Structures are given as structure tokens and as C-alpha cells.
């Protein structure tokens with residue numbers, strides 16, 4: 001009898017607002033579907049932050065073909081870190097609050113359909129980015145978006161309503177920053193390095209970003225009067241932000257951003273601080289296989 005191909009599902013028990021029972025049902029559905037399709041399925045839960053990277057790295061070592069991540073963008077990022085530059089493909093089962101990479105790639109937001117896609121889909125090559133030593137697959141950024149990521153991380157409850165509340169509060173507290181971008185000093189409200197076109201929740205910062213073109217879109221929002229905030233928000237969700245006079249963007253393969261003090265950043269929505277105040281951003285073309 002032919003050996004069954006191994007498929008591992010990594011689930012973050014804390015992702016999103018899905019209950020423990022719903023997550024158990026998803027695990028069972030994954031085991032059933034994978035078994036019916038002729039795979040040798042395994043499922044494992046993360047026990048701490050960073051655990052998904054370790055579990056996925058071990059799967060790569062064992063030659064597991066497909067690794068599914070059942071979680072939000074943070075867990076997708078941790079899993080994908082270990083699968084970069086390997087022959088193991090990533091399946092995304094989105095149950096987070098933003099699901100930026102899944103939405104950009106057109107992966108179903110219904111987790112059962114996403115499991116089916118990951119099991120039946122073919123590996124497609126996409127790019128990834130790096131900001132200093134931190135890999136990202138969707139977006140990384142500075143300014144307001146990093147400020148919100150740091151504020152959101154302090155909230156005890158996840159989910160979209162909490163994110164909106166954090167963003168609204170941050171808008172009144174945040175002051176645009178002076179950054180040196182590739183040698184040019186600028187005052188910016190926000191700045192994104194976009195591999196995918198959106199942050200999540202269909203908030204399109206880089207409407208024309210192509211995830212497999214070997215480039216990142218560098219998108220800047222310059223400071224704007226308070227009364228323009230409504231229109232900019234509407235454009236963000238309407239996929240027309242690039243038509244605003246406050247938005248500017250171009251493609252890059254590498255870039256350097258510097259500040260006078262520690263830099264607040266985010267990588268796929270995870271808040272990070274760069275104590276040196278210097279960030280080197282680069283693209284890693286064709287570095288990840290995603291099941292689509």
C-alpha cells in the first residue's frame with residue numbers, strides 16, 4: 001500500500017473569538033476530511049507565543065508536505081516563518097480578527113471551506129518580506145498603524161470591535177512622526193510596506209499590491225486635517241486609498257527607515273519595538289508556498 005502523505009494542522013486555541021467547542025469541531029472536521037482524502041493527518045495546539053514556529057519547523061524537518069494553520073494573522077506569521085524557503089506548503093484556515101493574508105489570497109473565510117481548499121489546493125509561490133530580523137507575509141509598518149497595533153495588544157479581548165475601539169482612541173492620542181526614509185526626512189501619519197494589499201478586514205492600504213511580483217509597495221500617508229479622516233477611512237475600505245492626495249506609493253525591493261529614538265513597528269499586526277531606531281526592509285521573492 002502507498003504511504004499516506006502527512007498533513008499537520010496547527011491550531012491556536014486563543015485566536016479570534018471562536019469558542020473552544022467550535023475549534024474542537026474544526027479539528028474533528030480537519031481530521032475527517034484529510035483522512036477521507038487519503039492523507040495521514042495530525043493536529044496540534046499551540047501552548048505559548050512562538051510555539052507555532054517550533055511546531056512548523058519540526059514538521060519541515062520531518063518532510064511533512066502540507067502544514068495548515070488554524071488561527072489569525074499572528075499564527076499564520078509564526079507558522080509561515082518556519083515554512084519560508086522550504087518545500088512544505090502553508091494552508092490557511094482563517095479564524096482571527098483580521099485575516100489579511102487569507103482575504104488577499106481569496107481563501108474562503110468559512111473555516112470548513114478553507115480546510116477543504118488547503119487539502120485539495122495546489123502550492124502557489126508567493127513573496128515574503130523582512131523588517132530587520134522579523135519576517136512578514138502581509139504588511140509591516142510604522143506610524144499610526146504601529147501605534148494601533150501596540151494599543152490593541154494591551155487590550156484583554158481580541159476581535160474586530162476591540163480593534164476599532166483601539167484605532168479610534170489611538171487617532172486622538174497619536175502625533176505624526178518624523179522618519180528618515182531612504183535618506184529623505186519626512187513627517188508621516190503612517191507608512192506601510194505591503195506584500196499583500198490589505199491589513200485585514202478589507203482595509204486596503206495598497207490596492208494594487210501583487211504578492212508574487214518580487215516587490216513590496218511602500219505606501220505613505222502624510223499628515224491630514226481631522227476633517228479628512230472620514231473620507232480616508234471610506235477610501236481605505238473602498239479600495240481607493242491610492243486615489244487620495246494624502247497617499248503616495250511606489251514599489252521597492254529594499255528600504256531603510258530611521259528615527260531619532262526607538263521605533264514602534266508592526267509585522268503582520270504584531271507590535272514590535274526596534275531599540276536602535278533603524279529598520280531595514282527587504283523582499284524575499286518567491287519564498288513561500290501557499291495552498292490555493
Ligand SMILES: Nc1ncnc2c1ncn2[C@@H]1O[C@H](COP(=O)(O)OP(=O)(O)OP(=O)(O)O)[C@@H](O)[C@H]1O
Nearest residue numbers: 015016046047048049071072073074075096097098
Ligand atoms: N497558547 C498560546 N498562548 C498564548 N499566546 C499564544 C498561544 N498560541 C499562540 N499565541 C500567540 O497569539 C498571538 C495572536 O494569535 P492570532 O493572530 O492567531 O489570533 P488573533 O490575534 O485573534 O487574530 P488576528 O491576528 O487576526 O487579530 C500569536 O501571535 C501567538 O504568538
